[in-house]
Amino acid sequence: MKVKDLGEFGLLAKITPFLPCDPRRVIKGIGDDAAVIDLGGDRVLVVTTDMLVEDRHFSLQYTDGWHLGIKAMEVNISDIAAMGAVPLYALVSLGLPPATEVEFVEELYRGMACSARERNISIVGGDTVRTEKIVISITLLGEGEKGQIVFRSGARPGDVVAVTGPLGRSAAGLFLLQNREKLQDVAGEIKEELISAHLAPRARLREGLILANSGAVTAMNDISDGLAKEVTEICLASRTGCRLKKEKIPVAVAACLVAEKTGQDPLAWALGGGEDYELVFTVKPERLEEIKKVMLAAGRTIFPVGEITGSGEIILESEDREDPLFVAGYDHFKEGF
Amino acid sequence: MKVKDLGEFGLLAKITPFLPCDPRRVIKGIGDDAAVIDLGGDRVLVVTTDMLVEDRHFSLQYTDGWHLGIKAMEVNISDIAAMGAVPLYALVSLGLPPATEVEFVEELYRGMACSARERNISIVGGDTVRTEKIVISITLLGEGEKGQIVFRSGARPGDVVAVTGPLGRSAAGLFLLQNREKLQDVAGEIKEELISAHLAPRARLREGLILANSGAVTAMNDISDGLAKEVTEICLASRTGCRLKKEKIPVAVAACLVAEKTGQDPLAWALGGGEDYELVFTVKPERLEEIKKVMLAAGRTIFPVGEITGSGEIILESEDREDPLFVAGYDHFKEGF
Secondary structure (H helix, E strand, O other): OEHHHHHHHHHHHHHHHHOOOOOOOEEEOOOOOOEEEEOOOOEEEEEEEEEEEEOOOEOOOOOOHHHHHHHHHHHHHHHHHOOOOEEEEEEEEEEEOOOOEHHHHHHHHHHHHHHHHHOOOEEEEEEEEEOOOOEEEEEEEEEEEHHHOOOHHHOOOOOEEEEOOOEOHHHHHHHHHHOHHHHHHOOHHHHHHHHHHHHOOOOOHHHHHHHHHHOOEEEEEEOOOOHHHHHHHHHHHHOOEEEEEHHHOOEOHHHHHHHHHHOOOHHHHHHHHOOOOOEEEEEOHHHHHHHHHHHHHOOOOOEEEEEEEOOOOEEEEOOOOEEEOOOOOOOOOOOOO | OEHHHHHHHHHHHHHHHHOOOOOOOEEEOOOOOOEEEEOOOOEEEEEEEEEEEEOOOEOOOOOOHHHHHHHHHHHHHHHHHOOOOEEEEEEEEEEEOOOOEHHHHHHHHHHHHHHHHHOOOEEEEEEEEEOOOOEEEEEEEEEEEHHHOOOHHHOOOOOEEEEOOOEOHHHHHHHHHHOHHHHHHOOHHHHHHHHHHHHOOOOOHHHHHHHHHHOOEEEEEEOOOOHHHHHHHHHHHHOOEEEEEHHHOOEOHHHHHHHHHHOOOHHHHHHHHOOOOOEEEEEOHHHHHHHHHHHHHOOOOOEEEEEEEOOOOEEEEOOOOEEEOOOOOOOOOOOOO
């Protein structure tokens, strides 16, 4: 069998069982946004890694070195944010075709440095090798308080599911980049907002920390692959189901505008488009108001979108119907760029 | 300018200065085998990463998944060993062509797991993406005692330069793999030894720890790119020079045998071939005997090969002449596989 037939998740399921893991120090291994390692005392080390490949995760038709550098760093920060931890140290490995312009590589590092500096992250190492297409592999280390780390697995029936911001911007931005002929119908400000959201997303680091510190959040995930898939991951890890309320899913106004002008479905962008890098989390219903208030005090609105259930189903509920949610799960081996 | 014109080291020199780095917690950033981070108290976190690319660092003509998995893990362990630290946690990111056989990927992970398990390393995370050629990016985290970490930069004039074992095996093994028609002249046992050394090298972890714990070792590096380059790195970091004594460089007997039969230069394999993954270190001369003894007690012989000098030159000295050492520094962008 080939990996394209088995898929990324099938492959992981096959391999994870025989990988060595010391349960005395590894609090969480494979299967969350980041691994969590006991450092002794109250502190844990939180570690994540992401590999971005040219023409697969990004295209130089649409982005430049600087934006790509920011995005590469932010997607890793987002994984640490989703655990409620603080990112501290990054290692950057780059595969570069020999004909790559040095200026492009400098811009790429400047983008990474820009994002890292703002977050107080030190870039401490890496590797540079020759490849045919650009490969960016970043490992990000962070720290957290043992009691405050939020896993995917803590959701319980009755918990409210909420997100930290409107969705669909990134997918709408990608749509505009891929359909430039449609750009003329869209106001400059809207274009700017959506394309920026796609090319240089900002991880919700502060939000993740506030949510984790509240102690009221039971599970959390970052929205890298669309709300539907991220909620499904929480449900799978927590052995629960979920009912999402269609009319409560916050689709960004700018995305709705573009969808309307171009005949696209903005809800599909929010549910399946991915790369918004907002956080989706679950919270005990009696503590929802408190969470709303602390987030509002930090200048952020949260959006309840549904409820965790005891069944194994992920349901999308609208006024007149209920549909089992089709999870447009992005599988690297099964689907195209 | 293109990266192939600037080279890997030129690129690093251009980029490193503007990368953010917090000196309060980062004891050593870019520029050693691994980064060293202060964890508070006596402990430090030691982190390294390596990216291996198909047809660049390995060829599936010569290796299989299992051996490749071992090698990928061991080259990272070797970097941690060269700091005198203990490897503990690995993250494995894989880029795989969709047509890769699942069985190959399983064997690859089994090889990594085999090496990791023997060293008590937990594999705690990673990423799997689609690429055109296989890319293996491993990040390895370890721990050490703050006072016992050995950097490249501590060598002082008068220090003895020594290596932990005979060199040239890996290069001789690669030569045999690339010249299969010559294999019939070589005894099975010798073939086995050399090809194993190339396909599944063993990092000198225990040796690195003993050397670091002795407190007598002033600088250390693992021999991934040939003795000449590794010694040069120590000299550059320590702002010293070095005289290597040609007749003291321990070339593995098996490599000498193959070199003689095939008209190759075994010293060139030892100096420039690389991938032996022995350690090269410097030690105060008055403590050399003590180091010899503790290593012998651990079943290992060390080989003094020269002396650190106050000049900036790297000299290869033989009975009748002295040559400035040509450093066959492997530059990923400038040279072929």
